[in-house]
Amino acid sequence: MSTELPESPPAPPEVSQDASSSAPSRRTFIATTAVGGAVVAGGLIAGPSVFGAEPAEAVDAPPSSRVSLTVNGERRTVTVDNRTSLLDLVREHLGLTGSKKGCNAGACGACTVLVDGRRVNSCLTLAVRLEGAEVITIEGLSKGERLHPLQQAFIDQDAFQCGYCTSGQIMSGVGCIDEGHTGSPEEIREFMSGNICRCGAYVKIVRAVEQAAHGN
């Protein structure tokens, strides 16, 4: 799954022309290319581009904006390509890789975070729209070494197998509990249905949400 920081294959100025042979790791590659809008222009010239139909316009750097928001209690000011999702912002700009990219289309819930206290799909949230927003990701849930009750409940109930959906499940569960939709296992299932678990750990996920909501 590609990020949109930038979307086209870039050739960042930090990397010299012969650097392609040095085979950077996926994460270094993404981290290097995600530094800012300035690197993008070179990339658009260098690589095959989705904007190939308009080469004359494509040499301009895509529009970017400056946005200030709070992530896990820390004030952050970043300049982002307008296309950047909140998910790509936290993962690729801020290094918070707990939030996962599953479908990148709002269909799986792996990217769930809290924005101003509400659970949302960060993959469908444009970072540029978050001026002044307060974002909580899975990394911001614990109090130091003390896990959030729902994190502890996921461990107690063994509510995961591969773990890829887990951070989204937990963030969504926190929202579900805050909203008060934990009256029954059926209600939890309905209000957690935006989080897909391909391992099928649903029974234990529901138990974990129940444990955190009702302390049993």
Next chain:
Amino acid sequence: MHPFSYTKAADTREALDAGRAGGRYIAGGTTLVDLMRETVERPHTLVDISALPLREITVTRRGGLRIGALVRMSQAAAHRGVRALFPVISQALELSASAQLRNMATIGGNIMQRTRCTYFRDVTAACNKREPGSGCAALHGVNRTHAILGTSDDCVATHPSDVAVAFTALEATVHLLGPDGERTVPFADFLLKPGSTPHREQALRRGELITAVEIPALPRPLKSGYLKVRDRQSYEFALTSAAVALHISGGVIHEAKVAAGGVGTVPWKLPAVERELIGRRPSDALWAKAAERAAEGARPLEHNGFKVELLKRTVERQLRVVGGGK
């Protein structure tokens, strides 16, 4: 995703100016951002309208409801007035999408959302809605989930909204604000059937904003509810659905408002079913007789013939749930 400029409108005037200049309004963004990523949507400018004062839900003097365009789906679903006056609206909302999406998506954006037809979303497929004149891959393609009512040779895509089905049943009006001022459009005229211009989906003029959806007052007591039938139990679009509101007094049905979803190119009002009900006494026999008329005019495609019978049964069951069985 193609690059775009971004501007946040501080007030309605700024929004209208940007809209008139060709900017695309964004509210919750759950459909638009998704489709931009698929390059189905390619706006050059996004106009963020989230700061506009359109977040109120008000109960009107006679017991109707006015829902601001920027009210989030989750807010509208949880609102006490909505739940008390029109359970069909809160149920339709809570059976839509996921909790996360309902926290993002707005009422105005919900009725603007675009079809889930897979050919529409696939930029390599023929689609008259996305690319006028390119043809319709669904017409003779994999069309199990497509429409059986209101279709044309150019488009058979369903409208995906649930709450729009409730709005259609209740005969809501859409409040609009444009460069030339305010106007209201009946919900039935707001969403357009495809005909030969499936790319035209709403009766919106250039730069117009949705400001609210208004539900007219109906005689009380009013019972209402929404039934959604789908391939999985939750977080899925409707195969068929039914929105029903009944005013029963003295053992006789005096008002009946019925519409169906998942079957039409627009939410499908069922006046023939309503006529069967009005002036009669609730009974299982009546529900069955009225529901028999639900699929009148249906034109099933190769893979969605099952929707004809499923629609009748969906309507019958929801009439019984709302009106009571005997």
